[in-house]
Amino acid sequence: MKFIHIADIHLGAKPDRDRAWEKERRFHSWQAFTEVIEKAKEERIPLLLIAGDLFHGQPLMKELKEVNYQFSRIPQTQVVMIAGNHDHLVPDSCYRMFQWGENVHFLKSENMEVVDLEGLQTRVYGLSYWHKEIPRPLYKDVKAKEGDFCNILLAHGGDEKHSPFHGGDFTDSGFDYVAFGHIHKPMQIVQDKVVMAGALQPIDCNDMGEHGYFLGEIKEHQCHVKFVPLHYCEYVSLKLKVSPDLTQGALQEYIQEHIGAAPAYQKFRITLSGFCDRDNPIDTEWINTMDRVEKVINLCQADYDFEKLKLKYKEQILGRYIQTLEGMPQDKVTKKALYYGVEALLAE
Amino acid sequence: MKITEIQIKNFGKLHNVSMRPLPGLNVIYGENETGKSTMQRFITSMLFGLEKQRGKSGRNDNYQKYEPWNSNSFFAGGLKFTVGDKPFYLERNFYHKEKSAKLTNEMDGEELSVEHGDLEILLGGMKKASYENTYCIHQAEIETKKEFAEILQNYFVNMSIGSDSGVDMAGASKRLRDKKKEAEQSLEEQKQSRMDTVEKLRVEETVVKRDIEQLQEQQREGHKNISRQASGVVVPEHDSNQMAEYLRDIRQKNMQKGYRVRLGVSILITLLSLLFGIVNAVSHALFRSGNWGFLVLELVLLFGFLGGAGSVCHWFQKEKKLKMLMQKQEEEKRELSIAASKDKEWKKVQERQETQAKHQAVEMLLQEQLAEKQALLLNLQEVIEDYLEPAEDEHELELQIQAYELAYNTLQNLSKDMYQDTRKQMEAEMSKVLEEITQGKYDRIGLDEQMNLVVKKENQTLYPWQLSQGVMEQMYVALRMGAGGIFTKEESMPIILDEVFAAFDEKRLESALKWLGRQKGQIFLFTCQRREMEILSRNNIPYGKIMLSR
Numbered sequence: 001m002k003f004i005h006i007a008d009i010h011l012g013a014k015p016d017r018d019r020a021w022e023k024e025r026r027f028h029s030w031q032a033f034t035e036v037i038e039k040a041k042e043e044r045i046p047l048l049l050i051a052g053d054l055f056h057g058q059p060l061m062k063e064l065k066e067v068n069y070q071f072s073r074i075p076q077t078q079v080v081m082i083a084g085n086h087d088h089l090v091p092d093s094c095y096r097m098f099q100w101g102e103n104v105h106f107l108k109s110e111n112m113e114v115v116d117l118e119g120l121q122t123r124v125y126g127l128s129y130w131h132k133e134i135p136r137p138l139y140k141d142v143k144a145k146e147g148d149f150c151n152i153l154l155a156h157g158g159d160e161k162h163s164p165f166h167g168g169d170f171t172d173s174g175f176d177y178v179a180f181g182h183i184h185k186p187m188q189i190v191q192d193k194v195v196m197a198g199a200l201q202p203i204d205c206n207d208m209g210e211h212g213y214f215l216g217e218i219k220e221h222q223c224h225v226k227f228v229p230l231h232y233c234e235y236v237s238l239k240l241k242v243s244p245d246l247t248q249g250a251l252q253e254y255i256q257e258h259i260g261a262a263p264a265y266q267k268f269r270i271t272l273s274g275f276c277d278r279d280n281p282i283d284t285e286w287i288n289t290m291d292r293v294e295k296v297i298n299l300c301q302a303d304y305d306f307e308k309l310k311l312k313y314k315e316q317i318l319g320r321y322i323q324t325l326e327g328m329p330q331d332k333v334t335k336k337a338l339y340y341g342v343e344a345l346l347a348e
Numbered sequence: 349m350k351i352t353e354i355q356i357k358n359f360g361k362l363h364n365v366s367m368r369p370l371p372g373l374n375v376i377y378g379e380n381e382t383g384k385s386t387m388q389r390f391i392t393s394m395l396f397g398l399e400k401q402r403g404k405s406g407r408n409d410n411y412q413k414y415e416p417w418n419s420n421s422f423f424a425g426g427l428k429f430t431v432g433d434k435p436f437y438l439e440r441n442f443y444h445k446e447k448s449a450k451l452t453n454e455m456d457g458e459e460l461s462v463e464h465g466d467l468e469i470l471l472g473g474m475k476k477a478s479y480e481n482t483y484c485i486h487q488a489e490i491e492t493k494k495e496f497a498e499i500l501q502n503y504f505v506n507m508s509i510g511s512d513s514g515v516d517m518a519g520a521s522k523r524l525r526d527k528k529k530e531a532e533q534s535l536e537e538q539k540q541s542r543m544d545t546v547e548k549l550r551v552e553e554t555v556v557k558r559d560i561e562q563l564q565e566q567q568r569e570g571h572k573n574i575s576r577q578a579s580g581v582v583v584p585e586h587d588s589n590q591m592a593e594y595l596r597d598i599r600q601k602n603m604q605k606g607y608r609v610r611l612g613v614s615i616l617i618t619l620l621s622l623l624f625g626i627v628n629a630v631s632h633a634l635f636r637s638g639n640w641g642f643l644v645l646e647l648v649l650l651f652g653f654l655g656g657a658g659s660v661c662h663w664f665q666k667e668k669k670l671k672m673l674m675q676k677q678e679e680e681k682r683e684l685s686i687a688a689s690k691d692k693e694w695k696k697v698q699e700r701q702e703t704q705a706k707h708q709a710v711e712m713l714l715q716e717q718l719a720e721k722q723a724l725l726l727n728l729q730e731v732i733e734d735y736l737e738p739a740e741d742e743h744e745l746e747l748q749i750q751a752y753e754l755a756y757n758t759l760q761n762l763s764k765d766m767y768q769d770t771r772k773q774m775e776a777e778m779s780k781v782l783e784e785i786t787q788g789k790y791d792r793i794g795l796d797e798q799m800n801l802v803v804k805k806e807n808q809t810l811y812p813w814q815l816s817q818g819v820m821e822q823m824y825v826a827l828r829m830g831a832g833g834i835f836t837k838e839e840s841m842p843i844i845l846d847e848v849f850a851a852f853d854e855k856r857l858e859s860a861l862k863w864l865g866r867q868k869g870q871i872f873l874f875t876c877q878r879r880e881m882e883i884l885s886r887n888n889i890p891y892g893k894i895m896l897s898r
Contacts, residue, residue: 317763317766320762324762
């Protein structure tokens, strides 16, 4: 039996506020979701698993209708879904009163439920989040019931505030596949068995790297999954080491070329490190306005040689200043203050 | 440093002027407009250079001010001097297109590099601004320039002379404060724009909340509304004309009454006719009177009887018919009313069902709308919460502000420490000068917490503006010369005094000149009066005399 496992679609999310591509980004979650539906339709996938956070917040009635319409396009596919922490079931949730299509099974109970998919000889276990945070491990002692079924656990969580778990928790659980959601980075926690789908598409700029869904097949209790990336948007980290003789123009040209050669769906987070000319620091504002640059993090340090400065200005204020600050507990503030003070004292 | 030869090739109004000052006191005498200030400027320009300010054309541009009158491209001069007994020769071309400076050690002919700071080392690390604020003393400036306090402070903390330290303490503090302010401002801006967004979202939140309240209100009132609406509907009655029926009933009752009266009269006539007929017949039989009259009467009575009986039958029939009709009508009416009430009942049931359905539909709709709005509200509140959290950039700015604050405070503390070390020495030096010039009238001069100049006379603390012009000028000279002495430990720089003794009385001028004569350093005293030379000669103080003329 083939299946598709997705999670963290975050429909309704508005990523990249204040960026030029803010508007187009709003559609990505819907576009990606629709692409999955189309895939299920084309390949006649009998089971679609949605491991929570289908919506970015509380779903609206019209959004549910839209989603239900998409599900109605794949009547041959059984859809099993749960609510995650983002779209958790509040007392008056639209989820509670919505009438899903026949092929949709929404496990809305707070406690473990099981849905028997008769034609598929499959049982899917799962529960929905009723709260924003559930710090207790929900899935630790869940066991599949006896019987000749293909057993799947649909789960959500994986950090300390959201049902923490270990891959080992499911060793003797009797599940053929554990379909997780919540952590946005896709990963196979236990190869072909316990899988974090990752966000269908990145939700914010911290979701680096490829995103997509898992396409799997279970045959005689043996599962095999493969990751299928979707390319509406991808954040890529570009780390550049600069030197004092690098000019702004050369740096920007390099960045532009690098970005130009990359696929169009990629957005870049640029991290600058190394040493820069203390008199001509790199203008990150400028780089920030470049096309497809999501953010610039400037970790460059002015190329001061503190040891030399200390020697040169030994008994003077500059030497004493460096010494005093180096004698303080080293944290972000003292490190910055060291540069600021030296910069101010040496400025003409 | 001692200047041994001044060679003005072309500078302002002076051309090809050459002079050899003495290592000690020199008096440069000249009437007004003879080029005294040009010469002063020449010395400082030789020592520190003369830059043409880019793009600016103004009074403040010394380059333009001293551009040679005869030729603007030949703008040069030379200076010979000794530092620690070593002779040096400095040549400069000031012309901005061919700017150059050549420094030669005359002992071994070695060429030194002005560009790489060799001259600066010879000057003991002194910068132009410091020189002009200490050794270069002009008459016009009565009180120390505003920056003087800052420059003093800089020098207090940068005591080790002889290095090429160009550390500008006050500037550094100011820069740090400015940067901090900048960071604070942009933090404030970011915060503000975040709060503006929150404000907007809060308005949206209020609207959604009100919508929810309204929906809830509607939900509560829903029942009443619907039932009230039902009671307002007029239930249609069965078709019947009550008025016609009423009139018909009255008419029929009247008819019945008429029939009965007529029936009674008919019965009476019948009975009377029968009675009289019998009486008539009996009396006829008894009396056997053959009177035809009785026969006629009998006949009449018989007719009366028959007629009466007939009409009894007739009216009885009529009444009976009417009664039957009325009964039938009554029955019909009853049937009708039963039918009507059944109809009503059924309608009621139907209505109740309809109401219920309507009610349910409305309730469902309300519930849906409510859920939608509540979801909207929760999402909105989530976004507001997000916006209430300071953004990453704000954290970074906060760190920067803290760092600027730390840098500033550290610098302040360090300079205070160092200032305390040198302050006493400084004050002692300056007090010595003042005491000598004022012949012991004022014995202590110093700086207060704000680095303002104060003078102590016995137990009184006075600020310069509380003193007379003359005393102020004396103090001023004392301060500058004292400061100059402190700043250059190894090699004192040539002192330039420009008409500074104009307000001194004879006595104090004499003390001042005596004191000057005892100084080890080289002094250039510019004056347009002869009295300085006279006093010096009178007191046998050696001095070099340079006379400028038009």
